Amino acid sequence: MPQTMFDKLWEAHEVSENLIYIDLHLVHEVTSPQAFDGLRLAGRAVRRPDKTIATADHNVPTDGTMAARLIADQLSRVQVETLERNCEEFGIPIYSLGSERQGIVHVIGPELGVTQPGMTIVCGDSHTSTHGAFGSLAFGIGTSEVEHVLATQCLGQRKPKTMRINYSGELGFGVTAKDLILATIGRLGTGGMVGHAVEYAGPAIESLSMPGRMTVCNMTIEGGGRAGMIAPDEKTFEWVRGRPAAPNDFDAAVERWRRLASDEGASFDTEIDVDAGAISPMVTWGTNPGMVVQVTDSVPDPAQMDSPADRESAERALAYMGLDAGTPMTEVAPERVFIGSCTNSRIEDLREAAEIVDGRKVAGSVRAMVVPGSQQVKADAEAEGLHEVFRSAGFEWREAGCSMCLGMNPDILVEGERCASTSNRNFEGRQGKGGRTHLVSPKMAAAAAIEGHFVDIRDWS
Amino acid sequence: MRPIDVIEGKVSVLDRADVDTDQIIPKQFLKRVERTGFGEFLFYDWIRDGEIELEPNPILLTGANFGCGSSREHAPWALEDFGFEAIVAPSFADIFYSNCTKVGLLPAILDEEHCRAVAEAGEARIDVDDETITCAAGVFKFEVEPDVKHRLLNGLDDIGITLENGAAIDAFEGSGASGYGPVTTAL
Numbered sequence: 001m002p003q004t005m006f007d008k009l010w011e012a013h014e015v016s017e018n019l020i021y022i023d024l025h026l027v028h029e030v031t032s033p034q035a036f037d038g039l040r041l042a043g044r045a046v047r048r049p050d051k052t053i054a055t056a057d058h059n060v061p062t063d064g065t066m067a068a069r070l071i072a073d074q075l076s077r078v079q080v081e082t083l084e085r086n087c088e089e090f091g092i093p094i095y096s097l098g099s100e101r102q103g104i105v106h107v108i109g110p111e112l113g114v115t116q117p118g119m120t121i122v123c124g125d126s127h128t129s130t131h132g133a134f135g136s137l138a139f140g141i142g143t144s145e146v147e148h149v150l151a152t153q154c155l156g157q158r159k160p161k162t163m164r165i166n167y168s169g170e171l172g173f174g175v176t177a178k179d180l181i182l183a184t185i186g187r188l189g190t191g192g193m194v195g196h197a198v199e200y201a202g203p204a205i206e207s208l209s210m211p212g213r214m215t216v217c218n219m220t221i222e223g224g225g226r227a228g229m230i231a232p233d234e235k236t237f238e239w240v241r242g243r244p245a246a247p248n249d250f251d252a253a254v255e256r257w258r259r260l261a262s263d264e265g266a267s268f269d270t271e272i273d274v275d276a277g278a279i280s281p282m283v284t285w286g287t288n289p290g291m292v293v294q295v296t297d298s299v300p301d302p303a304q305m306d307s308p309a310d311r312e313s314a315e316r317a318l319a320y321m322g323l324d325a326g327t328p329m330t331e332v333a334p335e336r337v338f339i340g341s342c343t344n345s346r347i348e349d350l351r352e353a354a355e356i357v358d359g360r361k362v363a364g365s366v367r368a369m370v371v372p373g374s375q376q377v378k379a380d381a382e383a384e385g386l387h388e389v390f391r392s393a394g395f396e397w398r399e400a401g402c403s404m405c406l407g408m409n410p411d412i413l414v415e416g417e418r419c420a421s422t423s424n425r426n427f428e429g430r431q432g433k434g435g436r437t438h439l440v441s442p443k444m445a446a447a448a449a450i451e452g453h454f455v456d457i458r459d460w461s
Numbered sequence: 462m463r464p465i466d467v468i469e470g471k472v473s474v475l476d477r478a479d480v481d482t483d484q485i486i487p488k489q490f491l492k493r494v495e496r497t498g499f500g501e502f503l504f505y506d507w508i509r510d511g512e513i514e515l516e517p518n519p520i521l522l523t524g525a526n527f528g529c530g531s532s533r534e535h536a537p538w539a540l541e542d543f544g545f546e547a548i549v550a551p552s553f554a555d556i557f558y559s560n561c562t563k564v565g566l567l568p569a570i571l572d573e574e575h576c577r578a579v580a581e582a583g584e585a586r587i588d589v590d591d592e593t594i595t596c597a598a599g600v601f602k603f604e605v606e607p608d609v610k611h612r613l614l615n616g617l618d619d620i621g622i623t624l625e626n627g628a629a630i631d632a633f634e635g636s637g638a639s640g641y642g643p644v645t646t647a648l
Contacts, residue, residue, distance in 0.1 A: 015633045016626055018608075023642035031533065033494035044620070053645040059492060075492035082494050093645050114643045126532040126556060140556055142534035143496075144563035144619065152623045154630055158606060160555075190479055191526040194555055224529060226555050245643035256641070288479055288529075309478055309524070406531075408488045427483040427530060429506055 002263035005231055006162050006197045009137040009260070013120045019156050023119040023136075025149050026105045027054035027092065029083040030408070031124030035147035036086040046090040047153045053114060054087050054094040056080045057104045059408040062371050062398035066098045076409065090150075103374020103400040106130040106342040110214065111376050113243025117232035117257040122149055127342045127424065129220040133213035134240070135232035135260045137197070140221065160226045161269040163196040164262070167204035169277030174458040176352070177212035178344060178422070178441035180204065181219040182282040184274060186292040193225030196270065199262060200230050204276030210239045211348040218343045219424050222289040231261035281457050283329050284426045284439040286317035291426075293329060295444065295456045301325035320428055321436050322416065330454050332438065336419040337368035337449040338431070339395075339442055341405035344422035345373030347380050349442040354389045356446035356457075362394035363452030369396040369411070371403040395449070407432045420448040462565040464616035468546045468587040470519035472596075474580045478524035482557065485528065485536040499535055500542030517544030520587065522580045524550060525573070528557025537561045547587050549594065549603075551576055562609045563619060569594065569603040589613055 003011075013020040025048075032054075039046070046052060056068070059076040068084055071077035080096065087094040095101035101108060106127055109115040117135035122128060124146040131138035141155065149155055171180060185192070198220055205213065213230045220228030237254050240246050247253040280294035291314070293300065302314035302325065318325065323332065339345070339353050350370065362368045370390050372378035378400055381387055387397045404411040405423035413419055413435030422445050426437035440448070447455045490502040500517075507513045515521075521540065527550040528536060537560045540548065547567040561568040567589060571579065575594075579585050582596035589610060594601045605613070612619065623630075633639060 012638065016629045019623065019626065019629070021630070021633055021639055023639065024645070030491050034496040034534075037494075037496070042620070050644045050646040051642060053648075073492075079492050079494060091646070093648060112648060114645060114648075116641075116643065119642055124532055124534075126530065128532075140532035142532055142537075142556060142560035142563060144534060144560065148620050148623065151620045152630060153634075154623055154626075156608075156619065156623065190529055191552065191554075194526070194552065221530075221556075224526065224554060244648050245645070247641070247643075253641070288481065313478060406483075406488050408491060425481075425483070425530060427481045429487055430483050433487075433506060 002266040004162050004262045004266040004268060005135060005199055005229060005260055006137065009118065009120065010159060015154055018158065019154050020120060021154055022122050022149050023051060024114055024121045025052045026109055026121065026123035026128070027052060027146070028058055028105050028125065029056050029079045030058045031143050032086065032146055033079065033082050034143050035150060036090065038147040039150060044151045046092060046150045049091040051153060052092045054083060054092050055102055055105050055108055056083055056096045058402045058406065060097055060401040061410050062401045062403045063410070064399055068097050100375050103376065104342045104345065104402055106218065107345060107373030107377065110134065110239070111374055113240050113245040116240055117236060118260050122155060126221040127218050129225065129228045130214050130218040130342055132217040132227050132229035133210060134236055135229060135257065137227055137229065139227040160197045161195050162199070163193060163270040163272065164199045164201055164268040165272045165274060167200065167202035167274050167276040169204060169275050170207060171204055171276050171279060174443065175279055175281055176441040176443060177208050177215040179279055179282045180276060181216045182284070182289065182292050182439060183279045185219065185223045185289050186282065188223050190222060190288045190290040191224045193220065193223040196225050197227045197229065198225040200228060205230055206233065209348060210235055211346040214346070215343055219289065222424055232257050281441065281444050283444065283454055285321065285323060285329065286314065287320055287426055287428050289424070289426060289439060291317055295329050295454055297329055299323045299325050299327045299329065330456065333365065333453040334418045334420040334438060334448055335366060336413060336417055337366055337445050338404040338419055338421040338423065339445050340371030340373065340403050341423035342373065343424045344442050345371060345377065347377050349422065350377070350381050350386050353442040353446040354386045356443055357393045357395065357450065358389050360393055360450045362449045365452045366449050368394065368449040369398055371398045372400050374400045404431050406430060420445045420454065462616045462618065465546065465565055465567060465613050466589050468519050468567060471516065471584050472520045472522050472579060472582070473516050473518045475513060475515065475521060475523040479526045479529055480523060481530035482528055482533050482536040483530055486533065486539040491533060491535055496538060497542060499539035500544070503539040503543045519546045520585055521545045521548045522576060523548065525552045527553050529554040532556045534560045534564065537564045537566045541566045549576060549579060562613065565613060565616065567613060571601055571603050575601045
């Protein structure tokens with residue numbers, strides 16, 4: 001019987017019914033301390049430190065602080081130091097502050113090559129779905145599950161349903177992977193993928209670069225999906241080739257990886273077709289990622305919405321966002337611009353933004369920052385001179401970390417500030433209490449920084 | 462985890478859909494390295510701003526897609542620490558649902574109409590074994606996965622259960638099926 005990629009991954013890792021083996025466990029400072037405590041209390045060891053790797057990302061400052069003990073915020077310092085101590089005690093490799101391999105956990109996995117096709121990957125972070133871009137089964141877990149994986153290298157899971165989203169056509173000029181996934185979530189809603197492992201497929205997905213595919217899979221969780229995945233192909237293999245953790249017998253690995261794609265005729269619980277050619281640059285207007293419109297549209301009018309519940313949440317969202325129904329999105333003017341996060345902080349994202357910014361100046365009304373996803377991305381960007389492009393335009397150029405994606409570190413919005421952000425969540429208070437987030441692609445964020453308001457990147461020159 | 466079989470008492474109502482984990486427990490409280498003491502920060506901004514009022518009753522009744530967003534288990538920790546023993550909603554986000562079952566907080570799925578009835582009744586009795594919610598408006602059925610129910614009713618430690626299966630894990634590792642992945646300690 002023809003199998004989906006998900007079925008193949010699940011079957012290959014099922015230790016016993018609904019208990020799956022985990023090939024890689026990524027650990028960070030926020031969701032792990034209580035799990036290590038649990039191990040100590042029960043006198044348990046980490047079963048496979050050689051399949052575990054840690055970094056500090058969520059609450060590290062991005063101002064050049066290069067050691068945990070130097071972090072000014074006491075709680076953050078304790079959390080990062082606790083991670084370092086736990087990793088030492090349990091024998092887990094860690095790339096903390098000061099390491100040239102430190103960075104956002106979902107950026108360093110693919111960068112080191114520890115993220116490979118055919119694997120099961122978990123992390124105590126919902127954006128673990130990012131790694132599915134390589135044809136792996138990757139998903140976020142809670143702290144009890146982190147402890148469970150540390151102790152057993154396995155995880156009990158209900159088998160999710162399968163969904164395939166087929167993207168026909170090609171993305172138009174100026175339209176990116178970020179717009180593709182925002183448009184998809186806008187159509188399906190933030191709960192539209194709940195209970196499903198989602199495979200993204202079709203010509204528009206095949207055309208995407210690996211960073212683009214990571215952006216798409218990254219935001220699967222914003223549609224409620226358990227895991228997002230894309231069949232591995234030559235681009236995937238080329239990405240992994242030569243990385244520090246690439247398999248020694250690379251050709252044999254590629255032979256195995258070629259067999260992972262969903263078989264012709266495999267059946268999915270749900271199939272959805274999307275015309276990629278019809279997707280425009282997108283901007284969110286509300287307080288969840290499903291509240292999104294094309295940049296050429298206006299802020300929606302709650303009065304025009306059918307369901308009373310939608311109307312009520314839209315009204316509340318507009319009040320929070322300080323927006324009036326009917327305002328063209330191109331008149332919305334952010335005071336802050338954030339280019340970074342596990343969604344869009346890879347070298348390709350920075351190149352795209354730099355191309356827009358090159359030779360121009362950030363509008364006087366805007367404070368803009370670029371936060372590379374990892375120390376490696378930062379080094380690569382500096383080798384290409386991107387930091388000079390950003391700095392001369394008036395952007396701040398910072399150290400690697402989650403930064404203003406979630407406001408657990410000093411990079412936050414103040415009450416009422418409006419931000420064009422390349423991150424993944426526009427929830428109330430996500431970037432700082434009272435902060436107003438508009439999710440966009442790196443190109444759109446860069447153009448908004450220059451103009452002082454959103455622009456349709458397709459007309460902009 | 463302590464066993465739960467019957468949850469009975471008043472119902473607190475939070476009539477909103479798509480409540481995300483950033484609202485349940487805002488990020489500034491995730492810096493603690495302990496598992497307890499999160500209750501006082503539950504819905505921190507909404508409560509401090511007077512947007513909502515919540516009594517620490519045994520049952521929280523709320524809208525669809527509750528717990529969407531991040532994987533932070535701090536969200537169920539905060540709800541439980543605040544005093545809730547069960548959350549009743551038309552649907553839950555996947556990771557949040559799973560996290561609740563790990564900490565002994567019952568997530569019960571009930572359709573919108575029955576949710577409204579429970580909210581109006583103001584009091585209810587939830588029987589985990591029978592999978593029923595009883596209130597003045599009637600007796601409503603909800604579903605829990607058999608293995609989750611077994612763990613909740615007995616307050617069982619997940620890791621202990623899996624380790625009973627240790628031979629299967631050893632066999633899986635011995636079969637070579639797990640031998641392909643990268644070796645992180647060799648980097």
